[in-house]
Amino acid sequence: MIEIPFEKEKIFKCLCTTCPVQEKSNCSKEKMLKLQEILQNEKEPIKPQNFPGMYCTNGKAVCGDINTEKNCICDRCSVYTDFNLAEAEPSFLYCKDGHAK
Numbered sequence: 001m002i003e004i005p006f007e008k009e010k011i012f013k014c015l016c017t018t019c020p021v022q023e024k025s026n027c028s029k030e031k032m033l034k035l036q037e038i039l040q041n042e043k044e045p046i047k048p049q050n051f052p053g054m055y056c057t058n059g060k061a062v063c064g065d066i067n068t069e070k071n072c073i074c075d076r077c078s079v080y081t082d083f084n085l086a087e088a089e090p091s092f093l094y095c096k097d098g099h100a101k
């Protein structure tokens with residue numbers, strides 16, 4: 001199991017929110033809108049279920065309207081490089097196949 005901390009600094013680096021897989025997901029868009037509200041309140045922690053990304057550590061997407069036939073862009077992400085996820089299992093599409101091990 002690869003331990004990738006779910007923390008703000010990494011959340012901001014995660015590219016999932018710009019990924020073609022989630023492009024047409026209303027569920028993901030709603031989560032991003034809600035996240036803006038959470039970010040304005042410094043005291044409220046960001047919970048994994050409130051962020052449509054960092055699936056490499058949070059596991060499969062909660063949103064059911066993503067299109068996993070599209071290309072994963074994780075390999076362009078600095079979290080991916082920092083944790084050497086190219087060597088992980090799975091090595092992409094964490095939103096579909098679950099967190100990196």
Ligand code: SF4
Nearest residue numbers: 016019072073094095
């Ligand atoms: S895990 Fe990969 S395929 Fe899934 S949303 Fe993130 S970048 Fe896209």
Ligand code: SF4
Nearest residue numbers: 014015055056074077
């Ligand atoms: S490797 Fe993929 S799932 Fe993990 S933070 Fe980067 S874009 Fe998000």
